Amino acid sequence: MPVSMVGRAGELAELDRAWCTVVSGDRPAPTVTVITGAAGVGKSLLVAAALEGFAPRPAMVLAGAARVHDPAPYDWLAAVLSGRDTSGLDLPPDALAWLAQQPTAPRERYAPGTLLRLAVRTVRLLVGAGPAVLVVEDLHALDPASLNLLCELAATPELPALLVVVSRPPADAVAPDLTVRALARLCGVRGAVRQHLAPLTAAEVAEVLTQVYGGTRPAEPVATAVWQRTGGNPYVLTELLAAHAGAGPEGLVHQPLPEHLRPPVPRPAAPPDAEPPDAELTGREIEVLGCLVAGMSNKQAARALGISVRTVTVHVSNLLRKTGSASRTEAALWAVRRRLPVSAPPG
Template sequence: MMPVPMVGRGDALEELRNAWEQAQLLGRCVPAVITGLPGTGKSRLTAAAVQAMTPEVVLSGSARLHSPAPYDWLAAVLAGRGPRPELPVPPQALAWLAQDPDVPRERYTPDALLRLAVTTVRALAGGRPSVLMVEDLHALDPASLSLIAELAGAPLPAVLLVTSRPPDEAVNPRLTVRTLERLAGVPGAVRRHLAALSAGEVGQIMQHLYGSSTLAAAAWQHTGGNPYRLTELLAMAGTEQALAQLVHPPAGPAVPVPVPAARRPAALTAPEQAALTAREREVLGCLAEGMSNKHIATALGISVRTVTVHVSNLLRKTGASSRTEAALWAVQRPAG
């Protein structure tokens, strides 16, 4: 049986492998776009795909923490490469693309910068089998979206691996839709939307872990089929007997089933006693979806520092000793 994280994602993983083979065969950049809500496994799928592809070069970037700036994706790629290599791009233009401070901007037109950005990416890849990883397309700036669209189909043996939330959650919804349409229009492009797991897929996971799918329907209803919530629920339970108590609380007094010490959280405050503010509940929901402080800040339009304060308050109010325990506290409350 496939590893648990890939249950329900096997077809998508195979399609990504095929895109890689096609990119190497044809020598051109093949887009592969994975969309889905937080917690649906986009990162796990792309990580498994990159491992299966075994590229010589991986260029990975994402949006900035707060207000998007021109060429955020490329700036992140360059920042992650260590010492800046020699590239066939004017040093001043490269410094601008890298978002170095105090670089004059009026010297280059938008079209010229776009051509230089494409040249930079191609030079970094150097004609080698590559993966161009674009995380959170929905949060990128217009210049980065234009660059991503230009790279699709370029003469480069690479897969342009893109993750994104649905366009209606994007910083620039119209531009995001146009970019996704352009990517999808490239011959051989992969377009996958990850939804919640079905009850049957949750049953596969139960069978894999416990040799029984008796609790599949209850676990599916408890988590809404969200892969992240399901993973946290199973990690907290550890055993099938403990899971049964979590998804089917006893109606009357009962002797609790011991949870392995390594998985046992500290005594958590009951939901009705936590007295969370509306914003804290929003942050808690993001934690339960597996989001980092950076992603929570972007999603809620607040600073990372403010997110940190809210997380600290959540830990105090719920009695949790870590972000994971706070997320587990949220998971214990049935979805909906």
């Protein structure tokens, strides 16, 4: 067992069985696997190891992750399309440019429902006859449009694919409520595989150290001390080993932790009156914010609210200023996080 997969044999076997289900063609919809766990427990390494061992090899692997800064609609699909030749896809060029977040994309976008259907069709065309693997990294950091797309793909008939979703717990999410709902929908799909990666046990840390140090098993007190020091987190353990590569197992106990792994010095809490107050929004701004949450363009919002596009632009500018947001998507996420009673107007 490779060092990176110590303690993960069961999960690897389960992913392989899920792939065999896709290859057999026994399911009318994608097979869904949801993998959660704290940062550093090896979720991405597990997926990479599974992909390496799949037989037969996937005809197509579509992988994407959330952007760290300035999330935008359909970030996952944009990452999938990045650098890929899409000239042969039977899709409207302007819609494809918008989904790929190309700088040349037109300012006006399709209606949210239409764009979602086009996004599903894009994935269908890329998968083709399959079998394919769709890898979704960092579900907890994805934008609402990407979450909607993934839930639609999970229930899309005649899509020969294994949908592998990786996420931290909802508490770490950009929008915890949305993440909870997305995970619930994905895990509720018939035949879904659910995995949660826990930290390594003391015995598994001892196995890792045995492999690293040429088969010599460390003394139990040393292995236990390293396990306690790293919390059984594979990433922390790997970084500790890398920082003290020349030291023996005992050195891992006494040598200082790498600086980036040391707990931050807590800052004194700000007094209550120093915390920024909630934004005071007008009734019309709340209506416009509901349109942003629904993914509407300024033109669509103006039509829905019966006001001019220029007026909507002013309200959006005020919303960005009042909520401290750098983009329309950030403003929408701001509303979702605060559970504001916003909704898009009918029509």
